[in-house]
Amino acid sequence: MSRLREGLPAEAVLTDADVLASYAHDMASFCPAGTPAAVVLPREVEQVRHVLRVASELRVPVVPQGARSGLSGAANAVDGCVLLSLVRMNRVLDIDPVNRIAVVEPGVVNAELSKAVAGHGLAYPPDPSSWEQCTIGGNIGTGAGGLCCVKYGVTAEYVLGLDVVLADGRLLSTGRSTAKGVAGYDLTRLFVGSEGTLGVVVRAVLALKPAPRQQLVLAAEFASSAAAGDAVCRIMAAGHAPSLLELMDRTSVQAVNRMMRMGLPESTEALLLAGFDTPEPGAELAAVGELCRAAGATEVVPAEDAAESEMLLAARRAGLSALEAVKGTTMIDDVCVPRARLAELLDGVAEIADRHRLTIGVIAHAGDGNTHPTVCFDASDEDEARRARQSFDEIMALGLELGGTITGEHGVGVLKRDWLARELGPDALELQRGIKAVFDPLGILNPGKVF
Template sequence: MSTSRTEALWRELKAVLPPEAVVTDADVLESHRRDQAEWAPAGMPGVLVRPASTSEVQAVLRVATALRVPVVARGAGSGLSGGANAVEGGIVLSLMRMNRVLEVDRRGMFAVVQPGVLNAAVKSAAAEQGLWYAPDPASWEFSSIGGNLATNAGGLCCVKYGVTGDAVLGLEAVLADGSVVRTGGRTMKTSAGYGLTRLFVGSEGTLGIITEATLKLRPRPPPATTLLAAFPTLVSAGIAVTDIMATTRPSLLELMDRATVRAVEAHAAMGLDVESAALLLARSDAGGKQGAEETAAMAAVCEAAGATFVTQSTDEAEGELLMQARRLAYPALEKQGATLLDDVGVPLSRIPELLAAIERIATTRAVLIGTFGHAGDGNMHPTIVFDRDDAHASVRARAAFDEIVEAALALGGTITGEHGVGALKQPFLEAQLGAGGMHLHRSIKAALDPLGLLNPGKVV
C-alpha cells in the first residue's frame, strides 16, 4: 500500500475511533504481525486498531470496505497456524479491549462474554457461581475466547465434553460491510434455520468478526481420579487408547512419547519415566463408585495392551502435577530448538498406524519428533525439533511436516484437529475437502465477504 493510501486509512480510522484505538507505531505494528506459527507468512500491517465495542468494530469494517483494505482480526496472538498473521498494508483488528464477562446466569447455565476475555477468566467467572466452562486448550490461561472460537479450539477435556463449538449457544458478529448479525440464542438447543453459529465457529475471521458469545456452562464435575501408564512401544500405547475408548469414556486421555517426556523432564525435573516409549494420562471425573470402576477398567486395558507400569491416584494435587507435565509438552520441546508443530487427527482405530508413521518419518527424515496430544479423540501434535541455523535441517523438518499431514489424510484423518487451517495448512485443504467442498467454501465466503477483505489468504 502506498504512503498516501496508508495516510488516508489513518485519517479515516481516526475520524471514527477514539485516539487510543488507532495505533501506527512501527514497533507495535511489528509485534502484532504474526501469531506463534513462525513458518507461516506474515505481512506488515498499515495500522493496528483496538476497538472497545461492537459499534467501533462496525466503524472499522465500514472504513475498510470503503477503502478496499483487508482486515485481520486478532486475539491474544497464541494461535499456531498463522490464522492471525497480518496482510501487507492491511488493518490488524485487535479485540483485546473487548474483554468483559457481561453476564453469568447460574440457573440458565450460560455466560455472555466479549471475544477478548481470556478462557481462564471465563472459567473463573463460572466457578464463582459454582459452574464450569469445559473447553480447555493447553493455552487456556492466556488464550482469548475469540481465538478459541475462531479456530474451534479443543483441549484436554474435549474427549468427553467436546470442543469449543460444542459450548457455544449463540454469537454476535460483524460482517465485512459493517452490519451486525446474531446467531443462535440462550436456549440449549434450536433448529430454527441454518446452523449459522457453527458456521462462524472455526471460520478464523474469514466470514465475520465475532464480538460477543453466549457460552454453555456445566455443573462442576466431582474430583477426578488420574491414571498414569507407561508403554514399551508407541504402537502398544495407541492400542491401549483405542481399547479404552471402546470400553469407557474418560474425561481426559493424553499421550506423550519418549522425546516429549524427556524434554519435559529436562525442563522441569518432575521425576517422569524417560525410558518408556510413551506415557498415557487418563482421568475419570465420574466420581464415587463409577469413577473408581472407570479408572480400574482403564488400568486393566493398559495392562492388557502391554503397559510396563500403571498407577492411579485420587489425590487432586498429584493429579494436577501430572496434568502440568502434559501442559508443559510444547514449551519444553521449544527449549530443545526451533519447532514446527503439527496438528492432525485420525479415526480412533487408526491411531496406532499414525504413531507408527510418525516414527518412520522421523527416521527417514533424520529429525527429532516429539509426539503428544489428545489421544482420546485421535488428535495428535507431532512436533518437529530442528536447528533453525542449519538449512538442510530446516528442509528436512518441512518435509517431515508435510509427510505427517499426508499420512493423516491417507488414514482417513484431518489436516487440523483444533489449531485451524490459517496460512500454514491452507495448501492442504483441498486434499481433504475435495474440489466440491472447496467450491462450497468459496461460495459461502463470497456471499458474506464479496470483496474478500476478511483475513484474505487464510483457510480458502
C-alpha cells in the same frame, strides 16, 4: 488513515513501526506475515463496525486477532491491512446459572471465564493448552479443543449464539440463548472455525456445565506405540468416559524431564494418562488399569490424590514448551486420525523423524485421536529448516492416508491452506469459497487465510 481515526479514540489506533511488527504474527513457524498499516484496539461494538465500514469503503483488508497464540498463521498480517485486535473487548457481560449460559466479549481469556463461572458452581469445559492466555474469540475462530474434549466436547458444542460484525459493518445476531433452537440454517456453527474470514465476533453466548468433581489420574507405561494404541481402543470400547485420555511419546517425556526434572519414566515408548471425574474415580482407574495391563502396559500407577493428579497433568501441559526448548523452534501439527489408527500415526511419525534426522515428539489427545507431532529444529540452519518443513508435510499426508484430517483444533490459517484443498476436494472447496463470497464479496476479511 484519517477516515479510520474519525470514529475511534486516539489511543485505539497504533501506527508505530515497532508496535506494528509486534502484532504482525501469531506463534506459527513458516507462515509469512506482511506489514500492516495500523493496529486498532476497539473497546466497543460500534468501534468495530466503524473499522469495517471504512475498510469496506476503501477496500482495505482487515485481519481480526485475539491473543495471537494460534499455531497456523491465521492472525498474521497482510500488507497494508488493519490488524483488528479484540483483546480490549474483554468483559464477561452476564452469567446465568439458571439457563447455564455466559455472555462474553471476544477478548475474554479462557482461564478468566473459567474462574468467573466457577463461583456459580459452573464450568466452561473447552480448555486449550494455552487456556491461560488464549481468548474466547480466538477459540471460536479456530474451533479450539483441549484436554477434556474426549468427554465434554469442543468449542463448537458450546457456542449457542453470536453477534458478528460483517465485512460491510452490519451487525448480525445468530443463534439463541435457549437450550434448544432449530430456526433456519445454523449460521452460528458456520462462524465457529471460520478463522475471521466471514465476520468479526463481538459477543458470544456460551453454554456452561455444572462444575465437575476433582479428577484422579492414572499413568500407564508402554513399550510400544501399538500397545498404547490398543489400550486406548480397549478403554473406549469398554464404555468408559474419561475426563481426559492423553498420550506422550518417549521424545516428549524426555523433553519434559529435561525442562522440569519431574522424574518421568524415560525408558517408556509411550506414557498414557487417563483421568476420571466420576463419583468413584478410584474404581474407574482400577478398571482402566486392568485394561492397560491387558494391552501390555509395563507399569500402571494410579494417583492417590488430587495433588499427584495435578503433577501428572502439569507434565502433560508442559510438553509443547519442553519440546520447543529442544532446538528453539517448533512446527506443531494437529493431525487427527480415527482412534484405531493412532498407533500407525505414531509409528509413521517416528519413521519420518528418523529419515529426516530430526527430533519429532508426539503429544496426543488420545481419546479423540487428535495428535500433536512437534518438529524441533534450528531455524538458523537452512538445511534443517527445509527438512523440518518436508517432515511436517509428510505427517499431514500420513494423517490423510490413515483416514484423518489435517487439523483437529488449530485451524488452517496460512500453514495448511494447500492441504485443505487436498482434503476437501474441488467440489467442496468451490462451495466453501462460494460461502465466503456471500459474507465477504470484496474479499477484505483475513485474505489469504484458509483458501
